[in-house]
Amino acid sequence: MKTVTGQVVKVGIADLKFAKSPDILRTSGLGSCVGVVIYDQGLKMAGMAHVMLPESKQAKKTNQNMYKYADTAIPILIEALIKDGARKFALKAKLAGGAQMFSFTSKNDMLRVGERNIQAVKDQLEIYRIPIISEDISGNSGRTIEFSLETCLLNVRTVSKGATNI
Amino acid sequence: MSFIKSLSGTQLDALKEIGNIGSGHAATALSMMLDRKVEMSIPSVRVVDFNEMMELVGGPETLIVAVFLRIEGDAPGNMFFVLSPEEANAFVKQLTGTTSFSIADIDEMSASALQEMGNILAGSYLSALSDFINVLLQPSVPILSIDMAGAILAEGLYELSHVSDYAIIIDTLIDDHSQDNRPIQGHFFLLPDPDSFSKIFNNLGVQPQ
Numbered sequence: 001m002k003t004v005t006g007q008v009v010k011v012g013i014a015d016l017k018f019a020k021s022p023d024i025l026r027t028s029g030l031g032s033c034v035g036v037v038i039y040d041q042g043l044k045m046a047g048m049a050h051v052m053l054p055e056s057k058q059a060k061k062t063n064q065n066m067y068k069y070a071d072t073a074i075p076i077l078i079e080a081l082i083k084d085g086a087r088k089f090a091l092k093a094k095l096a097g098g099a100q101m102f103s104f105t106s107k108n109d110m111l112r113v114g115e116r117n118i119q120a121v122k123d124q125l126e127i128y129r130i131p132i133i134s135e136d137i138s139g140n141s142g143r144t145i146e147f148s149l150e151t152c153l154l155n156v157r158t159v160s161k162g163a164t165n166i
Numbered sequence: 167m168s169f170i171k172s173l174s175g176t177q178l179d180a181l182k183e184i185g186n187i188g189s190g191h192a193a194t195a196l197s198m199m200l201d202r203k204v205e206m207s208i209p210s211v212r213v214v215d216f217n218e219m220m221e222l223v224g225g226p227e228t229l230i231v232a233v234f235l236r237i238e239g240d241a242p243g244n245m246f247f248v249l250s251p252e253e254a255n256a257f258v259k260q261l262t263g264t265t266s267f268s269i270a271d272i273d274e275m276s277a278s279a280l281q282e283m284g285n286i287l288a289g290s291y292l293s294a295l296s297d298f299i300n301v302l303l304q305p306s307v308p309i310l311s312i313d314m315a316g317a318i319l320a321e322g323l324y325e326l327s328h329v330s331d332y333a334i335i336i337d338t339l340i341d342d343h344s345q346d347n348r349p350i351q352g353h354f355f356l357l358p359d360p361d362s363f364s365k366i367f368n369n370l371g372v373q374p375q
Contacts (some may be wrong), residue, residue: 011227012217015217017327028226029226029227029320031313031321033320052323053328068327102234102317141313141317142314144314
């Protein structure tokens with residue numbers, strides 16, 4: 001497990017990173033993607049994933065980026081945190097994203113990908129019995145999220161509605 | 167890795183020519199709309215990972231004005247016409263004559279003007295393309311979206327993301343050379359679905375390797 005030290009740890013698309021206090025985990029421009037933070041508040045350690053698709057089973061090719069899918073990224077996140085000393089019983093989650101950026105009728109299932117991402121993330125958290133403390137999901141705006149390891153608050157910023165801490 | 171990494175020089179040239187023809191027609195359409203000279207850059211074909219794609223327009227958090235179209239038909243894909251808020255602003259002012267316009271609080275008239283611009287530009291791009299490749303391409307109704315680049319552009323990567331972590335972007339910049347030093351510069355991003363490439367190359371008679 002790689003822990004990056006510094007001020008802000010940036011998580012890209014289909015990416016996953018870990019940090020400890022006093023760092024901040026950030027991912028920018030979440031649309032239908034879902035940003036998931038799993039943290040141990042007592043130890044002030046956390047991991048953040050920027051999930052793009054619900055299931056790795058949908059992949060048409062093998063040798064895929066495991067950080068891209070909810071059903072692979074979340075187990076990786078949890079297992080790496082535990083390996084690094086996080087206590088499984090103390091793990092909690094916060095999530096944001098899963099918006100529907102465009103509303104138009106189309107034959108393909110692109111339309112509901114945000115919704116399906118949210119469901120897939122929740123299913124995984126349910127399997128590991130990790131409670132969701134707060135969430136800012138659905139809607140139709142892009143979000144940038146920052147998780148402060150110090151306060152364990154997730155700052156969600158949108159273009160139209162400004163920033164809130166959840 | 168995947169087909170994307172193994173494009174030959176001839177195939178890249180063919181994709182560049184697609185960008186050339188499409189955006190040439192779009193530039194002409196824009197020129198007629200604005201009644202002034204519009205130039206375009208030589209198209210570039212880039213193979214980028216998803217994060218690099220966001221960097222092309224200034225990073226995932228950058229506010230962009232984008233017109234999105236889904237292309238259905240023989241060679242499906244996605245298309246974006248991307249402007250910065252300043253560029254969109256300049257355009258709306260030129261087209262509607264309004265002076266009080268802000269992207270943050272867009273009125274119906276301005277939104278409609280931008281959508282129509284996207285419609286005309288993308289329509290001319292695609293019809294030229296359709297003739298050139300000899301395929302049937304049907305664009306969806308264009309959708310205007312003003313939001314973070316990452317959130318908007320990731321939608322266009324949905325089809326691709328099932329098979330790859332890379333996208334082939336055919337990118338052309340158009341420039342309206344206005345005298346007040348506020349040129350309208352717009353990016354065209356054409357993102358063919360993974361399966362569309364073989365169709366395109368076949369119809370153009372470009373052999374792999």
